[in-house]
Each structure stands twice: as C-alpha cells, then as structure tokens.
Amino acid sequence: MDFAGLELTIRMTLVAGPDLSVFVPVRLYYKDTDPYAVQFSFDVTPDKVVRWTFARELLAQGLTAPAGIGDVKITPIGPHQNRCLSIELESRDGYARLEGPVASVKAWLVKTFEVVPAGRESESVDIDSFLDELLTD
Template sequence: MTSCVDHMLDMELASPLGERILVPTHLLYRSQDPLAVQLLFQDGLQGLIPWIFARDLLAAGTQALSGDGDVQVWPDRSGSEALLHLLLSSPHGSAHLTASLPAIEQWLHRTYQLVPAARETQALDLETHLAQFLDGAT
C-alpha cells in the first residue's frame, strides 16, 4: 500500500536580473520510496519539472548548509519569516529558489510521521524496484 504526504506552496525563483518569480511547487513524499522527496515545479511552458533527491539532505538543509552536488540546501534566519534556500544545478543551468522554512519543516515532519528515519529501509520496496529494473533491462 502506498501512502503519500504532499503539499503545495509557492517558491520564489531568483532570476539573473534580480527579479523574484513565483513558482508553484508540489512537495511529494511516497512511502514506497522512503529515502527520497520530490519537488515538482510548475512551468507554464514545459509543464511539471521534477527534482528528486534524498529526504535526509532536505532535512539537514533546514538546519545548516547541506549538499555538495546538484542540490544544495540551507536555512536563512529563524521564526515565521525564515527561508529555506534551494540551489539546483544541472547541465542545462541552475536555479536558486527560496521557500518558507516553517512550511517545509511542517511538511517534512509529516513525512517522518509516515515513515520514521529508523524505518526507511524497512519501508523500501526492494522487490518492486528490482522487478522494474529487470523489466527495463530486457
């Protein structure tokens, strides 16, 4: 049985010219893939743009700079006005987004209620992932 925790929020994209552009974002966590979180960015031209990365990277990034590759996350300030910075890099370019840190923390808390960190590997459906991998190899 798959359960999910999702949340919609607007993130702000910092443009190269310094403009702030609102980006509707769908945060998605599925118990069938307990180690990962998905951020689905709504782009008017391309539709949904997915980014999938480790849930523990996002959780660590709510406390301090986290990540050293394609995804870097860090907090800014505290309280209700606190922001979470998300720097995404790909061969096609990079994007610097910000979101409400309290909103992200509340959503993450709900994901850990669904699948606690200590139970992630137990919730991982390795048989299904292996079958999907082997089906793709033929």
C-alpha cells in the same frame, strides 16, 4: 504500508537574477514506496515543469544548516523567527534558485517522518518488486 502520499504545495520565489524574481508554485511530494526521497517540482512556464528527486535527509539537514555538495544545495536564510529556505538546483540543462518559507516545509517534513521514521526506510522498500522491475527492463 500503502498510502496516497504526502503533498505540499507552496509559493516560492524563483530568483532569476539580482533584480529579477518571480513567484512560482512548488510541489513537494513524498511516497512510502520511495522512502529515502522527496520529489520537488515547479512550473517554469505553463508547458514546462522542472522535477527533481533528492534525499529526504538532505532536505531535513538543509532546514537548519547548509547541506548538499552536488546538484542540490539547501540553505536556511534569515533570522530564526522569519527563516526562509534557499534551494539551488543545478544540472547541465540549467540552474535555478528558489526561496521559500521554512515553517511549512518543516511541518510537512515532520509528517513524512511520522509515516516512515528515520532509520526505518528500508522496511518500506519492496526489494523483490524492485529487482523484478529492474531485471524485466
């Protein structure tokens, strides 16, 4: 299967401190050629974009319960009817915590599982092309 991908652009709050937060546009992207992962990016400044790739399953788990033990941690916050999502990203280059709506992320994530159902990701991976690319670099 080959399709253009699924994209979601939402506004999230970048929490920079106890008294400092700013709204940022966040882009989530899913492509069946990398069926296990979602891409996540946001603009820190007009010239600097932060990009992360992490497991689609991690995002799915983080919608209902705290998930992640490494550089990406996802936690639902707030009451069910107004639930938000906290995404913490940490690397040697810095730390960021973003908060945004669960409902729109969940609706988008459901679409990714319609395109590539859970447990069927390996059917979308072209192992021969991956090995060719790996061995020619």
